[in-house]
Amino acid sequence: MPQGTETESRKLLGRLREALAEDSAGQARLDRVTQLVADSMQTEVCSIYLFRDSETLELCATEGLKPEAVHQTRMRVGEGLVGRIAKVGRPINAANAPAEHGFRYMPETGEEIYSSLLGVPIQRLGERLGVLVVQSKDERQYSEDEVYALEVVAMVLAEMTELGAFVGEGAALAARHQDPVMFRATVAQEGTAEGRVWLHDPRVVVTNPIADDPEGEHKRLHEAVDQLRLSVDDMLSNHDFADGEQRGVLEAYRMFANSRSWMRRMEEDIARGLSAEAAVEKEQSAARARLQAVPDAYLRERLQDLDDLSNRLLRILTGQGNQTGAEMPDNPILIARNIGPGDLLDYGRKLKGVVLEQGSVGSHAAIVARALAIPLVVHAERITTEALNGDQIIVDGEQGVVHLRPEESVAKAFRDKIAMQAQAQERYAGLRDQPAEALCGTRVSLLMNAGLMADLPSLEGSGAEGVGLFRTELQFLTRNKVPRRGDLAALYQRVIRAAKGRPVTFRTLDIGSDKVLPYMKREDEPNPALGWRAIRLGLDKPGIMRMQLQALIRAADGGPLNVMFPFIAQFDEFREARGRLLEEIERERKLGHPLPSKLQIGAMLETPSLAFAPRQFFELADFISIGGNDLKQFFFAADRENERVRRRYDTLNVSFLALIEHVVERCAETGTPVSFCGEDAGRPIEAMCFAAMGLRSLSMRPASIGPVKHLIRRVDLKEARRVIHEARDSGAQSVRPAIMDWMGRTGWAV
CATH class of the missing domain: 3.30.450.40 (GAF domain)
Known part of the structure; x- marks a missing residue:
């Protein structure tokens, strides 16, 4: 040429x-x-x-x-x-x-x-x-x-x-989007589901990459870009910004939409023979390639903006996307690269499950998925490029496996598994009103975790004795600005009333790490899980903490109130947070507002350091909740987002159980109630071992209460404790083999 x-x-x-x-x-x-x-x-x-x-x-x-x-x-x-x-x-x-x-x-x-x-x-x-x-x-x-x-x-x-142009007899390629594919992913919310794919952001297919009429394509491109710019201007004029951070993001959006160099490159592509759609996608592919190679977080976010704008422009040019009226299939399972909490809440309980290419086990989406009680797996690489709307899909949120277009033998085995789980749930329903009392007479209180009003009906159906953890961050994460105190107070009051006298423990705002408020400046931290989050952020942002504490006090409306502070690492943090709550109590008294009839102030023990806090901490805390998810990852120095290490360490490791036992003993010395909250509390074997180590309160997702209660009622916890101690004394690394052998010999196998 x-x-x-x-x-x-x-x-x-x-x-x-x-x-x-x-x-x-x-x-x-x-x-x-x-x-x-x-x-x-x-x-x-x-x-x-x-x-x-x-x-x-x-x-x-x-x-x-x-x-x-x-x-x-x-x-x-x-x-x-x-x-x-x-x-x-x-x-x-x-x-x-x-x-x-x-x-x-x-x-x-x-x-x-x-x-x-x-x-x-x-x-x-x-x-x-x-x-x-x-x-x-x-x-x-x-x-x-x-x-x-x-x-x-x-x-x-x-x-x-x-488009499949190279498929057929003697083909160089196999047909795309037809063969079964299995994806290994990370479990963010347990559960199992079978259904049909619903793409949150369906891939635009360019059917006309080559064009004969460059002038006509230039005109189509300019008209589409003008429409894109108007939509960005509308977003800027119609949004109500809490601060300048979100406006800055949209201003960057507008800068890219008005970029002359971006426009010039696409015009050159059209001049060389590409259609307007193909020109946009060619530049988008180049931006994606640069995105993968850029180490700087700020530049990555800006390239992500350009990628998103390209998607919007392609949808304008092609008219493709969910907004064109495509009908959601029955039993939809959502597939996306990532998704915000607001979008996921909009789908609500219509979804049977969610599969993300990105995301994390502690992300906004994971929090909402837990609240909606739908299985969620993350890090399913390339699934958005492989899946098509309507494809059959199976999500195994127990093993972290996704089967796309599964073979019939795989689908049948999975359906058998779901049927067995359904039968088990029917058995557990008969235990709903029975106590979780072991054969030795030990009674364990089983509570549920919640984060939305929609969770509260599960109190009746699951047999939970109360809400051991109500996550308050969802109301902050799903809004474009800080929620008003009155709105929060009204919501918290509805939660208390829906519990119908059962206890509810509110955890104050647990944000930071990968839970970042949309209206708050993002901190680029090398290890956000160990960074500025939860109580650290709350103490540094007293205005937000004060507003939330006032809302909680007013929601109690003269009744009992349980407040728990997250991620306490040392005694002084708890003492300061507790002091701020008591200051708000005094302020409300002076204003003549009703005060809680009984105020319980507790802490989440999520760092090993707090297990060795001074005795005064245990005396001052009205209760302690062991936050198992974070405690486990910090205890073993194993990031729970990292598949290579997150499953490497067993919850029933003798060292971890020794730490749990140490916390139980210290709480017993001061008469401080202690519970365990986290994913492991909802696993029957782990829950039984925690109870054997002295924990008398466990908080879990509602669906786990039946299986845990079923096992506890069939075992002797004193015998289980003896087996655990014998295994530990023998030098075993984990007590799991000994426990499973003991349960098999005594006929208590799950």
Whole structure:
């Protein structure tokens, strides 16, 4: 292609469109593409390498290399120059390729006579599909126009691959979006579900990557961009901002929407023969590639803004998306890269489950999913590119596995598992009004965790004796500004009344880490789980804490009130927080407002340091709740977001149980009530062992109360404690094997 002029580029794309429109098999189409590109760019070789699996590239078509090498030559990602292009997602332009570092000679291809190489990635919105390569005998540096032209061809190949253009008899590729796929993910909310895929942000499919009328495409692009800019201006004028942070985000949005360089690049793409949609997506793919390589968090967020704007622009151009009236399937399971708490609450209990590519076990979405009692798994990589609306899907929130388009044998086994769980729940329903009393006469109080008013009906159905943890952050996370004190007081009062006399323990605002308020400046911390969060943030932001404490006092309306402060690491933090609550009590007294008839002030023990606090702490606290999720990760120095280590350490490890026993003993010395709250409290074996170690109160999700009560009522906790101590004395690392063996021998197996 002489200097890759715009006319020649459009000619090549026009010839490509004709070839791709021919009624031929997938392999024949790929072969024709390599011939056209080699001819147009005046190179001896054009080759297409495509992914066979996530780590292996295969030579799928070539003009110039030995034909017998097709479908025989394979390489790993990162191997050779082609493998390096696939790994880094950027072109390589080498005048003397054999002299390049990492060059790998493939003798079966006959490429030894070629010196120069230009290769570009075939990728679509961050999804790697393969590599497009041209080679020449002469040592030559390919021009910028030639690099650009090859990138445009690669982009068209990616779009046509998405549309299935290379599938069929003798095909180079298997049909996409048809085969069963299994994803391993991280459990953020336990549970199981089967249903149909509902994409929160469905992928836009560009069906017309090549266009003949550049003027018409320029006009379509400008009209769409004008509409995009107006929508961003509307967001800025119609939002009520609590502070300048959110306005700053939307101002950055507007800056990108008005970017001349962004517009110029898309206009150049159209001039070379792409449609308006393809031009937008080409620049979006380039932004995605840069996004993955940028270490700076601020720049990553700005590139994310550009990515989101590109999605909006594509939807304007194509009219595609959920807003076009697509109908949600029965038993929908939501699939998304990530999702905010407000969006998830909008879906509500219609959803059977949620699967996210990103997210975290402590994220906003996880909190809402727990409140809605629907299974949630996170870190399911690439599921948004693989799933289509309406696909059958199974979510195993116990094992962290997702089956997309499962084989019938897998689906049948899963349905059998769900049926068994349903039968078990029916058995547990008969225990609803029975106490969790062990054979030895020990009684354990089982409470439920909550975060929404919608959770409260579960008090009756589950048999919970009260709410051991009401998370108050959801009302802050789902709004664009700080909620008003009166609104919070009204909500807390409805919670207390819905409990119908049962105790409710309110945990004050637990934000920070990955729970960041939308109207609060985000702190870029290297390890946010150990950073400025929960009580630390509350003590540093006294206005928010004071407002929430006032709302809680007024919600009690003269009745009892239980308040718990989260993430206390040392005695002084609790003493200061308690003092602020008592100050608000005194202020309310002076205002003539009713005061709580009984005020209980407690702390969450989530750091090992607090287990060794001075005796005065245990004397001053009215109650203590062991926050098992955080305590476990800090005790073992194992990030619960990291799949490589989160399952490495057993909750029934003798050291962890020794810490629990130590806390129980210290509380017994001062007569301080102590409970355990967290995921492990809802696992029957773990719950039984906690009770055996002296805990007499456990707080869990409502669905776990039946199974836990069922087991406790069938065992002798004194015997269980003896087995635990014997296992510990024997030098065992975990008491689980001994406990399971004992339960099997005595006929108490779950």
